[in-house]
Amino acid sequence: MIDDLRSAAEALNRGDPDPFASLFAEDAEWRGVPRKFLWWNIAPRCHGPEEARAVLSHQIRKRNGQTIERPPEFTQVGDKIVGTLDWMNVDGTRQTRYHVLTVNDGKIVGMRCYGSRLDAERFMRGSPGTFRSTP
Numbered sequence: 011m012i013d014d015l016r017s018a019a020e021a022l023n024r025g026d027p028d029p030f031a032s033l034f035a036e037d038a039e040w041r042g043v044p045r046k047f048l049w050w051n052i053a054p055r056c057h058g059p060e061e062a063r064a065v066l067s068h069q070i071r072k073r074n075g076q077t078i079e080r081p082p083e084f085t086q087v088g089d090k091i092v093g094t095l096d097w098m099n100v101d102g103t104r105q106t107r108y109h110v111l112t113v114n115d116g117k118i119v120g121m122r123c124y125g126s127r128l129d130a131e132r133f134m135r136g137s138p139g140t141f142r143s144t145p
Contacts, residue, residue: 011113012084012091019082019093027066034059035117043107043125087134089113110134 018030034040040062042054056065082095093109108130112120124130 011116012086014116015084015091015093015111016081019095022066022070023078023081025070027063027070031059031063031066033118034062034121035114035119038062038117038119038121040065040118040121041123043123090134092130092134 021029091111108124
């Protein structure tokens with residue numbers, strides 16, 4: 011699965027969302043980075059490969075000069091896969107996102123995105139293994 015994710019991420023970086031979107035199961039849920047308002051945590055979400063393709067296409071269009079620093083890193087952690095993506099914004103600031111993927115039968119059934127490693131680790135605490143493990 012990690013090889014499929016790497017290939018799909020390469021295609022995504024070239025502007026093709028289809029290989030990554032095709033990895034989503036029909037009933038998959040993708041939750042974006044939570045935004046905190048008072049006592050709520052609101053996270054954008056989409057379901058299934060078609061909505062994932064639409065979100066990925068939108069992200070490709072709005073990239074506007076952002077450069078991916080290096081290919082995403084994917085690490086198996088228990089029953090999850092953690093993806094780490096770094097990029098450079100046009101203003102020179104670096105950003106990192108952590109994606110925690112739940113996979114079943116070679117398809118992504120759940121994906122949660124976090125703006126910090128700490129938040130991703132908090133989510134992972136309920137899973138076997140640790141975030142620091144390597145493939």
